[in-house]
Amino acid sequence: MPSRATPDVPPVKLVAFGDSLTAGYRLPANAAFPVVLERALKARGRVVTVANAGVSGDTTTGGLDRLDWSVPDDTNGVILELGANDMLRGTDPAVTRKALDAMIERLKARGIPVLLAGMKASPNLGPDYAARFDAIYPDLAKRYDLVLYPFFLDGIVGDRQAHLDDGLHPNARGVETIVAGMLPTVETFLDRLHPQAR
Numbered sequence: 001m002p003s004r005a006t007p008d009v010p011p012v013k014l015v016a017f018g019d020s021l022t023a024g025y026r027l028p029a030n031a032a033f034p035v036v037l038e039r040a041l042k043a044r045g046r047v048v049t050v051a052n053a054g055v056s057g058d059t060t061t062g063g064l065d066r067l068d069w070s071v072p073d074d075t076n077g078v079i080l081e082l083g084a085n086d087m088l089r090g091t092d093p094a095v096t097r098k099a100l101d102a103m104i105e106r107l108k109a110r111g112i113p114v115l116l117a118g119m120k121a122s123p124n125l126g127p128d129y130a131a132r133f134d135a136i137y138p139d140l141a142k143r144y145d146l147v148l149y150p151f152f153l154d155g156i157v158g159d160r161q162a163h164l165d166d167g168l169h170p171n172a173r174g175v176e177t178i179v180a181g182m183l184p185t186v187e188t189f190l191d192r193l194h195p196q197a198r
Helices: 033-043 060-070 084-088 093-109 127-134 136-144 172-192
Strands: 012-018 048-054 077-081 114-117 147-149
Touching (some): 012 060, 033 048, 060 093, 084 093, 093 127, 093 136, 114 172
Parallel strands (some): 012 048
């Protein structure tokens, strides 16, 4: 059986579009989420590149503003990871929802599929805020029939050993844990892209 890694197969081009969690805040370039994910996918025989379009401090509104020029036309799929900074600032979840919805619509209009990476509200924001914020990602995934990874930070919350000293951002070990948890979902997404990827 021929390997998927044959020279004549063009790589599937993914763009990881997000905030500091994607960008690799205070980490060496080779420890950032897109690089670690690409490495893990290649180890699984996937012919893929994962571009880093993460900007530290970005909100969903900021992401919407830069979406068009951050995602090239030849992109096969986008991993959309935004919303954590909205939540940390206590932004009205309706604003976050509207911006994410607009980004998905804009990418859909360009024929670029989206893997939506979810976020969850911090408990200290209260149950009402959490209910409204946490519902955004599954609701949008259902509306647009997206592949959803429910919680980007799954597996590292509460683990000091997986975070930088600020307690918010993953360290290199934390990124490895995130990628290991997310890998099956990304592979499901890649399988959905099969018509584009041939």
